[in-house]
Amino acid sequence: MAANGDRPLRADARRNRDLVLAAAMRLLSEGDGTGGGTGGGSGGGSATLDAIAKAAGVGIGTLYRHFPTREALVEAVYRNELAAVCDAAPALLAELAPAEATRAWMDRYIDFMIAKYGMADALRAVIASGRNPYAQSRDLLGSAIKLLLDAGAADGAFRKDADADDVLIAVSGVALAAGETDMREQAGRALDLLLDGLRYQH
Secondary structure (H helix, E strand, O other), rough: EEEEOEEEOHHHHHHHHHHHHHHHHHHOOOOOOOOOOOOOHOOOHOHHHHHHHHHHHOHHHHHHHHHHOOOHHHHHHHHHHHHHHHHHHHHHHHHHHHHHHHHHHHHHHHHHHHHHHHHHHHHHHHHHOOOOOOOOHHHHHHHHHHHHHHHHOOOOOOOOOOOHHHHHHHHHHHHHHHHOOOHHHHHHHHHHHHHHHHHHHO
């Protein structure tokens, strides 16, 4: 992954970038999505760049070399997590049968959405700055789901008329209604029902 244009990063720089992204994800997603964050400016939407650099084990100068503004860092965190959940689809299909891969992917998507809710304040600040972290989200997620649905239809596990956008809306609805950490059991049951709907044949 390149930091500036198409120029590839050295291994040590890439490692530092990954450490910053992981630490930022952990701290930024500690918020509850309601604007409260956590006290002291060290977690949730209020996490400072100093706190993120410290958690990553790098100097603040290293953080700024990769992410010149807080908004750039928040957007990069969101896009990195989005890429991870989308890339999980082909990886899961390589290991599991399509129905099992789809169910496992749904769990990963719920985790992604919970983290996104925790970052709500930080993402709103990114949008207010004129950036759009969501520009390609729907297309990328739709492509990942279509890959899973096509594999399931090809092996007879899923109905052939299931629409990727419909499934994305349904899984997102589960995340909204029962996606909080303390409601994961209920979210799992809802995802099982959704998977049963994909299996239904006319």
